[in-house]
Amino acid sequence: MKTKKFNYRIVDVALLIALFALVFLADQFLPTYDIKFKVLQKGAVFALVAVSMNLLNGFTGLFSLGQAGFMLLGAYTYAIFTIPNEARLSVYKYYTMTNSAGEEIGGLVQLVLPMGIAIVLAGLVAAVFAYFIGLPVLRLKSDYLAIASLGFAEILRAICQWKGLGTLTNGSNQLRMYPYFNSIMPYFLIAGLCIAIIALLIKSTYGRAFKAIRDDEVAAEAMGINLAKHKMISFVISSFFAGIGGALFAMYQNTIQAKPFTTTLTYEILLIVVIGGIGSLSGSVIASFLYIACSEWWLRFLDTEGVIPGLSRNGFRLVVFSAAIMVIVLFFRRGLMGDKEFSTERIVNGVKSIFSGKKKKTKEVE
Amino acid sequence: MKNLLKLEDVTMQFGGVVAVNNLSLEVNEGEIVSLIGPNGAGKTTAFNVVTGVYEPTNGRVSFDGKAIVESYPHGKMNRLYAGENKGVYKKHIVKTPDKITKLGIARTFQNIRLFKSMTVLENVLVAMHMRRKSNLFTATFMLNYKEEKANKQKALDLLDKVGLLDVKDELATSLPYGKQRRLEIARALATEPTLLLLDEPAAGMNPQETAELTQFIYRIRDEFGLTIFMIEHHMDLVMDISDRIYVIDFGKMIASGVPAEIQNNELVIKAYLGVSEDE
Numbered sequence: 001m002k003t004k005k006f007n008y009r010i011v012d013v014a015l016l017i018a019l020f021a022l023v024f025l026a027d028q029f030l031p032t033y034d035i036k037f038k039v040l041q042k043g044a045v046f047a048l049v050a051v052s053m054n055l056l057n058g059f060t061g062l063f064s065l066g067q068a069g070f071m072l073l074g075a076y077t078y079a080i081f082t083i084p085n086e087a088r089l090s091v092y093k094y095y096t097m098t099n100s101a102g103e104e105i106g107g108l109v110q111l112v113l114p115m116g117i118a119i120v121l122a123g124l125v126a127a128v129f130a131y132f133i134g135l136p137v138l139r140l141k142s143d144y145l146a147i148a149s150l151g152f153a154e155i156l157r158a159i160c161q162w163k164g165l166g167t168l169t170n171g172s173n174q175l176r177m178y179p180y181f182n183s184i185m186p187y188f189l190i191a192g193l194c195i196a197i198i199a200l201l202i203k204s205t206y207g208r209a210f211k212a213i214r215d216d217e218v219a220a221e222a223m224g225i226n227l228a229k230h231k232m233i234s235f236v237i238s239s240f241f242a243g244i245g246g247a248l249f250a251m252y253q254n255t256i257q258a259k260p261f262t263t264t265l266t267y268e269i270l271l272i273v274v275i276g277g278i279g280s281l282s283g284s285v286i287a288s289f290l291y292i293a294c295s296e297w298w299l300r301f302l303d304t305e306g307v308i309p310g311l312s313r314n315g316f317r318l319v320v321f322s323a324a325i326m327v328i329v330l331f332f333r334r335g336l337m338g339d340k341e342f343s344t345e346r347i348v349n350g351v352k353s354i355f356s357g358k359k360k361k362t363k364e365v366e
Numbered sequence: 367m368k369n370l371l372k373l374e375d376v377t378m379q380f381g382g383v384v385a386v387n388n389l390s391l392e393v394n395e396g397e398i399v400s401l402i403g404p405n406g407a408g409k410t411t412a413f414n415v416v417t418g419v420y421e422p423t424n425g426r427v428s429f430d431g432k433a434i435v436e437s438y439p440h441g442k443m444n445r446l447y448a449g450e451n452k453g454v455y456k457k458h459i460v461k462t463p464d465k466i467t468k469l470g471i472a473r474t475f476q477n478i479r480l481f482k483s484m485t486v487l488e489n490v491l492v493a494m495h496m497r498r499k500s501n502l503f504t505a506t507f508m509l510n511y512k513e514e515k516a517n518k519q520k521a522l523d524l525l526d527k528v529g530l531l532d533v534k535d536e537l538a539t540s541l542p543y544g545k546q547r548r549l550e551i552a553r554a555l556a557t558e559p560t561l562l563l564l565d566e567p568a569a570g571m572n573p574q575e576t577a578e579l580t581q582f583i584y585r586i587r588d589e590f591g592l593t594i595f596m597i598e599h600h601m602d603l604v605m606d607i608s609d610r611i612y613v614i615d616f617g618k619m620i621a622s623g624v625p626a627e628i629q630n631n632e633l634v635i636k637a638y639l640g641v642s643e644d645e
Contacts, residue, residue: 197506200506200507200508201502201505201506204505204506204508204510205491205494205495205498205500205505205510205514205517206495206502206505206506208484208488208491208492208495209492209495211481211483211484211488211492212481212484212492212495214483215481215482215483215484216479216480216481216482218419218475218479219475219479219480219481220481220492221462221463221464221467222417222463222464222467222472222473222475222479223464223467223492223493223495223496223553223554223557224464224467224468224493224495224496224497224557225464225492225495225496226462226464227462227464233502279483339483
């Protein structure tokens with residue numbers, strides 16, 4: 001067949017541009033207290049963290065559950081280095097110190113960085129910690145790696161709440177008054193850029209090496225891939241972007257505290273990865289927005305008493321939400337996207353095959 | 367003829383079981399050498415020692431004149447050691463499999479181990495990752511596009527040579543068995559080896575496929591200037607193709623020589639057919 005092939009890539013790019021245009025419009029017209037505003041912000045943050053987790057769990061085959069810990073590091077690094085000096089005294093009111101001139105100052109760090117640099121620093125701090133945690137932890141496999149990384153994340157959280165580090169982390173008190181974006185676009189731009197870098201990495205020769213390790217460690221090593229080195233690269237890069245995700249999360253929340261960075265947060269991200277499809281970046285992104293919209297927005301009405309007589313009350317949406325997730329996991333066993341990426345070409349072909357009605361059936365049987 | 371691979375007194379003991387016992391052998395440049403023996407004789411274990419998967423309990427493996435693996439019984443094994451030549455080797459050299467592959471020893475596996483989520487072409491490209499000149503940064507931001515392009519061309523040439531070009535975009539695991547074996551060899555060749563270790567390349571093949579494989583092995587040896595060391599059970603293939611044969615049983619070498627000598631060796635026949643009870 002020599003018919004001119006329609007280039008679906010252009011449609012993909014157009015869709016992406018349209019998405020950002022919508023975000024731009026949302027910024028203009030949505031009031032900041034609107035739930036959709038929050039959903040979009042949080043969705044972008046979680047998309048980035050889910051993609052970073054997918055790089056590790058889906059593409060390198062390392063089942064790590066330390067994502068919340070690295071987010072925490074990123075969030076704290078960002079907050080600590082961006083609180084304006086004049087605000088530090090009130091933020092660190094329980095941990096004031098006196099400087100060499102004898103004046104009272106709030107907290108140890110008196111250095112204020114621009115937002116952009118602080119965001120990158122947040123990633124770097126998470127990456128450095130990942131390196132040192134990775135040295136012992138990456139020798140473990142599967143479940144053991146998961147348990148060890150989970151443990152490290154919990155230890156990090158406990159350390160952040162420790163009084164002894166109060167002058168740095170403000171103990172179990174909040175860090176606040178740091179700058180944040182009061183619009184949606186910056187979240188989308190930063191998360192989008194980071195996700196694009198991860199996508200490029202996966203497409204590169206290193207990405208192929210990661211997938212080789214996931215598919216068969218023994219064969220990968222026999223093909224000359226240094227396991228320790230490549231696992232470390234994946235772990236450090238994943239943590240770097242989780243750190244940046246943490247910084248964005250801190251901005252989204254306006255105040256930050258170690259308390260929300262529990263294993264529950266990691267499980268939420270893992271759930272997004274699983275729902276989206278292990279090994280699909282676009283799946284993680286789509287699932288992230290669906291998940292956040294579902295948990296924060298669409299099911300919100302169930303919390304009002306009387307919507308469903310006798311049943312609906314505060315917290316009821318979580319019951320429905322859990323049931324919905326169970327249904328998804330049961331019917332989309334490999335996630336919404338499997339290990340495929342989003343492309344209009346696939347959708348068009350899929351729709352075509354539904355109408356022709358033949359091919360699709362045989363494929364589903366497989 | 368130059369000596370390429372040399373095993374000296376290699377002993378591999380797992381707990382109380384001596385899987386490979388005092389094995390010494392040589393593979394010279396350009397030769398096709400076979401290692402045969404009954405099931406469980408320790409052939410694959412010997413391969414795993416050469417490729418760095420296992421660290422031998424005692425002995426030395428040299429490649430191209432340099433020791434790549436050397437060990438002596440230490441720790442708990444010092445007490446348990448049941449082999450010979452204890453105390454001959456004093457050094458402790460351990461290399462991970464990827465380092466050994468980099469030196470120029472490539473291998474295939476007894477039970478095919480292709481990267482199952484990848485296409486045929488990607489499987490070959492993975493093997494080229496090791497010889498990359500790009501680093502993480504240049505690779506991510508596609509600054510190494512020249513190298514990528516060259517590698518892709520090289521991979522396509524390689525697939526053409528092994529006759530898999532027409533299936534290059536198919537999933538590796540969707541290929542028929544014989545082609546999967548070929549792909550495994552092609553993937554090993556992509557690491558640019560001088561010595562190729564084949565672990566039962568004809569396993570599960572019918573006589574016709576085996577005959578094709580024989581021709582294939584000859585062809586790749588000449589085309590890529592390879593030395594081949596293989597484990598095989600198909601006697602017709604082994605007798606046909608090998609320059610020399612080593613026979614091991616219960617980890618110990620029981621015979622070595624050219625195919626004609628091995629065919630008539632009494633110990634070999636006994637090992638394969640078993641000893642009758644009244645003996």
